[in-house]
Amino acid sequence: MPDYGLPLLFGTFITPTNRNPQAAVDLAIVSEEVGFDLVTFQDHPYQPAFLDTWTLMTWVAAQTESIHIAPNVLSTPLRPPAVTARAAASLDLLSGGRFDLALGAGAFWDAIEGMGGRRLTAGQAVDALSEAIDVIRGIWSVDDRAPLRIDGDYYRLAGAKRGPAPAHEMPIWVGAYKPRMLRLTGRKADGWLPSLGYMKPGDFAAGNAIIDEAAIAAGRAPSDIRRLANIGGQFAAAGQGFLVGPPAQWVEELLPYALDDGVGTFIVSTDDPGTMQRFADEVAPALREAVAAERRSRGTVERGIRSSIALSKRRDGIDYDAIPASLAAAAVEPGDVGFSKVRSTYMRGGSPGLVLRVGSAEEVVEALAFARSQPVALAVRSGGHGISGRSTNDGGIVIDLAGLNSIEVIDERARRVRIGPGARWMDVAAVLGERGWALSSGDYGGVGVGGLATAGGIGWLVREHGLTIDHLRSVEMVLADGSFVHADAEQNTDLFWAVRGAGANFGIVTSFEFEVDDIGDVGWAQLAFDASDTAGFLEGWGAEVEAAPRDLTSFLIMGPPRAGQPHVAQVMAVVDSDQPETIIERLQPLANLAPLLDQTVQLKSYAAIMANSQGGDHTGQGEPIARSGLLDHITPEFAAAAERMLATGEVYFFQIRAVGGAVADVPADATAYGNRSANFSVVAFGSHPQVMDRLWADMHAHFDGLYLSFETDQHHDRLADAFPPATIARLRELKVRFDPDNVFRDNFNITPLQVHG
Ligand SMILES: Cc1cc2nc3c(=O)[nH]c(=O)nc-3n(C[C@H](O)[C@H](O)[C@H](O)COP(=O)(O)OP(=O)(O)OC[C@H]3O[C@@H](n4cnc5c(N)ncnc54)[C@H](O)[C@@H]3O)c2cc1C
Structure with a gap:
């Protein structure tokens, strides 16, 4: 007899009466408070004595915090499935993954017809439900980019947009009694939800047999289908009938359903808070204990709730069963609903x-140990904005640090802050801005702290305040051997040196401590120029930027020329002053460079400038192709080469950033960062690697260094471009010490000396 080994859950089944509209909501709140896992409501949309079930469930979701919510069961003939899919996913998103869906084929056909629904025979209703499940799953499959087309007998979709996907792996349970419905349940559903009151002894076992056979025929595991049961009873003196007696009698009578009929969820039908309380206090724990004891003695292994469809999407080379239990909640697999949010x-x-998706340094240690034991690629992700770093892969493991995103002030006087690698620079700017502080980071608020603060950090305040790594005072990190270390100017000094410029090769930083600056409002300019004389404009801009005081930092962007239009250069600049005269004085030489097509100058906080990202999940596709270089001066020769390159139309994004200033104040060998004398950083994005290589070969002679964060060519010559020989030699030696097996190699791999030869 089956015991599917699923964890035991308990729910309530509440009448959605509208006589006292709050009553059902209050009972749902009681259900949560006393410890039920689930609250459910019948759905009879033709019944004026009841509240509408969707509306009620939404209201309940808003007034509860942890309990799951489900219809019991939804009247599918009156609920168009495409809309149901969106409503269910929306409620799941709004409730933090607490909505579960249960569908019925339909009953009370006079009433359904009375409401405008279509009368179906029993057989038709099963087929219609089967189509409805396809529609719902089709709407949820956001990974499939083609519009959803279903040409069914009951539901026709002529090209529906997909989404949203639910927040969690939302099960679809089915209320079923007859063989045809049971076969459908086995083929397509995630759960069977009958009411014990409608069943005779032996019906459960017979139903299970039909479901299991259909499941196996469909290539599914019977344990993919949770068995739920609505139960009704009363607490009373012993021996007055089935589930009419004291709690011990309930436990005794329900135990065979759990152990022999595989019921994993018992849903108590009651509108009495006292019954709920007593069931939760005296039946549920005792039944759980009795089931656990019997499972121990039978050797039944409690399994997770991943479906066989999800299991079939697992990739070779990863021993998923070996994922430590402590990381189970952090693990997202290709078959999981949340996968589309983390894959790219x-x-x-x-x-x-x-x-x-680790949540602590301890979990990073565990995740790394697990990843090292698997013969697949490893990627480390913080904010997921890597251009050089490949913080995703194909078939490998990603350690995702997005959850380590705290931003704490640890010393007000010294302006010391501790920041997690998963924090975004716009959030950092917002928190620091509240105190009138800022930390020069980058130009885009969505970028993560982890990747940028281990590489350099060329941002809006760089000429005055240096690179982000120049503000770093210490790090905590997990090394390749799993040790958790602190590195600063006194401890692990070699590591601290390497982390500031080549950190990705040495471990996983779990926390950064920075000293930040006092920065009030700044001048923020966005200027658009007619740069049709591209070389002349670039040269002039470079000269003005170099000549300007350090409180000015400017970036310039150009795209391909467009026929019949001026070739536009967009110039952005920050002037670290809240004095309008100073701001104008700094910007005037830039404004005189060429005809101005557009201009905005505002007084803004640094945080407001950095609030330029919508956040949200990453949906990148393909591979970026970027070439980068560091440049001392924008010479006429470089400017002419850049003009030639842009004229080909192959570069869709070309950017030059001012560096120099305070960056060059730090001694060249103080950190692993490659070239501190450069006044400019240059990057170009194109669509074809060979074309970009050819174009960049023409530019290469002008460069003196390379900022790796903007480069995608993984050839080892790029390392020689990025680091002076002495730096690369020291990095290789340190790699032998800290990562001899070359575990961290996804981002411009500095091979250990012994490997490189
Ligand atoms: C739109 C955009 C704007 C940008 N603007 C700037 C800018 O203004 N200035 C600038 O300097 N750079 C900028 N960059 C480049 C950016 O700094 C790097 O791409 C950086 O690696 C992104 O960090 P992340 O955490 O978001 O990236 P992720 O993709 O998460 O990580 C990138 C790589 O960094 C390494 N890494 C990540 N986290 C850690 C960690 N905790 N410990 C050790 N290694 C780690 C890994 O090798 C990983 O592959 C920009 C990038 C983009 C896409």
């Missing part, structure tokens, strides 16, 4: 075999 990065499409 901002710029890249990916298909990892496992994403471990």
Whole structure:
């Protein structure tokens, strides 16, 4: 007899009466308070004595915090499935993944017809339900980009947009009694939800047999289908009938359903808070204990709730069963609903075999140990904005640090802050801005702290305040051997040196401590120029930027020329002053460079400038192709080469950023960052690697260094471009010490000395 080994859950079944509209809501709140896992409501949309079930469930979701909510069961003939799919997913998103769906084929056909529904025979109703399940799942499959077309006998969709996907792996349970419905349940559903009151002894076992056979024929495991049961009873003196007696009698009578009929969820039908309380206090724990004891003695292993469809999407090379239990909640697999949100990065499409969304340094240690034991690629992700770093992969493991995103002030006087790698720079700017502080980071608020603060950090305040790494005072990190270390100017000094410029090669930073600056409102300018004389404009802009005081930092962007239009250059600049005269004085030389097509100058906080990202999940596709270089001066030769390159139309995004200033105040060998004398950082994005290589070969001679964060060419010559020989030699030696097995190699791999030869 089956025991599917699923964890035991308990729910309530509440009448959605509208006589006292709050009553059902209050009972749902009681259900949550006394410890039920689930609250459910019948759905009879033709019944004026009842509240509408969707509306009620939404209201209940808003007034509860942890309990799951489900219809019991939804009247599918009166609920168009495409709309039901969106409503269910929306409620799941709004409630934090607490909505479960249960469908019925339909009953009370006179009433359904009375409400405008279509009368179906019993057989038709099963077929219609089967189509409805396809529609619902089709709307939820957001990974499938083609519009949903279903040409069914009951539901026709002529091209519906997909989404939203539910927040969790939302099960679809089915209320079923007859063989045809039971076969459908086995083929397509995630749960069977009958009421014990409608069943004779032996019906459960017979139903299970039909479901299991249909499941196996469909290539599914019987344990994919949770068995639920609505039960009714009364607490009373012993021996007055089935489930009419004291709690011990309930336990005794329900136990065979759990152990022999595989019921994993018992849903108590009651509108009495006292019954709920007593069931939760005296029946549920005792039944759980009795089932656990019997499972122990039978050797039944409690299994998770991943379906066989999800299991079939697992990738070779990863021993999923070996994922430590402590990481189970952090693990997102290709078959999981949340996978589409974590598979890709901002710029890249990916298909990892496992994403471990860790929540603490301890979990990073565990995740790394697990990843190292698996013969697949490893990627480390913080904010997912890597251009050089490949923080996703194909079939490998991703350690995702997005959850380590705290931003704490640890010393007000010294302006010391501790920041997690998963924090975004716009959130950092917002928190620091509340105190009139800022930390020069980058130009885009969505970028993560982890990738940028281990590489350099060329941002809006760089000329005056240096690179982000120049503000770093210490890090905590997990090394390749799993040790958790602190590195600063006194402890693990070599590591601290390496982390500031080549951190991605040495471990996983779990926390950064920075000293930040006092920065009030600044001048923020966005200027658009007619830069049709591209070389002349670039040269002039470069000269003015170099000549300007350090309180000015400016970036310039150009795209391909467009026929019949001026070739536009967009110039952005921050002037670290809240004095309008100073701001104008700094901007005037730039404004005189060429005809101005557009201009805005505002007084803004640094936080407001950085609030330029919508956030949200990453949906990158393909591979970015970027080439980068560091430049001392914008010489006439460089400017002419840049004009030639842009004229080809192959570069869709070309950017030059001012660096220099305070960056060059730090001694060249103080950190691993490669070239501190450069006044400019240059990056170009194109669509074809070979074309970009050819174009960049023409530019290469002008460069003196390379900022790796903006480069995608993984050839080892790029490392030689990025780091002076002495730096690369020291990095290789340190790699032998800290990562001899070359575990961290996804981002411009500095091979250990011994490997490189
Ligand atoms: C739109 C955009 C704007 C940008 N603007 C700027 C800018 O203004 N200035 C600038 O300097 N850069 C900028 N960059 C580049 C950016 O700094 C790097 O791409 C950086 O790696 C992104 O960090 P992340 O955490 O978001 O990336 P992720 O993709 O999460 O990580 C990138 C790589 O960094 C490494 N890494 C990530 N987290 C850690 C960690 N905790 N410990 C060790 N290694 C880690 C890994 O090798 C990983 O592959 C920009 C990138 C984009 C896409």
